[in-house]
Amino acid sequence: MVRGRTTAPAGLVLGHEITGEVIETGPDEYVLVPYADWNLLRFPDRDQALEKIMDLTMLSDILPTGFHGAVTAGVDSGIDAVGFEARGHGHGAQEAPATVLNSLMDLTTAGGSVGIPGLYVTGDPGAADEAARKGSLSLSLGTGWAKSLSFTTGQCPVMKYNRQLMMAILHDRIQIAKAVNAKAISLDDAPRGYAEFDAGAATKYVLDQRRHPTQQGCRRCHARG
Known part of the structure; x- marks a missing residue:
């Protein structure tokens, strides 16, 4: 549940990064999260x-x-x-x-x-x-x-x-992003970001779809926003 390491007993109500159910739908840059709109902030x-x-x-x-x-x-x-x-x-x-x-x-x-x-x-x-x-x-x-x-x-x-x-x-x-040393990285850089974070890097990595390296000139990516 947390980086594939922990488990959860049946019937336990979970929150934080392990809330609910995530369904993968197609390419790995997209996921479908049922009922994800209940806690939106305008x-x-x-x-x-x-x-x-x-x-x-x-x-x-x-x-x-x-x-x-x-x-x-x-x-x-x-x-x-x-x-x-x-x-x-x-x-x-x-x-x-x-x-x-x-x-x-x-x-x-x-x-x-x-x-x-x-x-x-x-x-x-x-x-x-x-x-x-x-x-x-x-x-x-x-x-x-x-x-x-x-x-x-x-x-x-x-x-x-x-x-x-x-x-x-x-x-x-x-100014929380500065305080936690937040850094935007592309989806392709996600494995490196996870590895560095696990190794103790004092950085909060943020996955940014806009930094997808194939977006430039890629009709499929532009069509998806």
């Missing part, structure tokens, strides 16, 4: 939106997720937006999915909160150890209890935040 001005389209693209994932973590964590807080793929430092470092959560419990002020929009799963065949494959992590829960910390977990309710975040972008209150 931009007030088309030209203004196009000028800030890279920032507005972040409304689909990174911006509302981080914002949700900050809102749910509060003031004296810590936010885990890393999730089950957290790793140690240095070359060849192994995955340590509980590292961020345990570090946050150490760092957060007593009586504070920890927001956890980072993705954690109930089944991960690609995990480093048997416990993590079942979603069981070695949490220092005693630390959290002793410091009277509160925790908020789960999927980000994007529709709760997307309009106010859109307006913040359009009124130059937020």
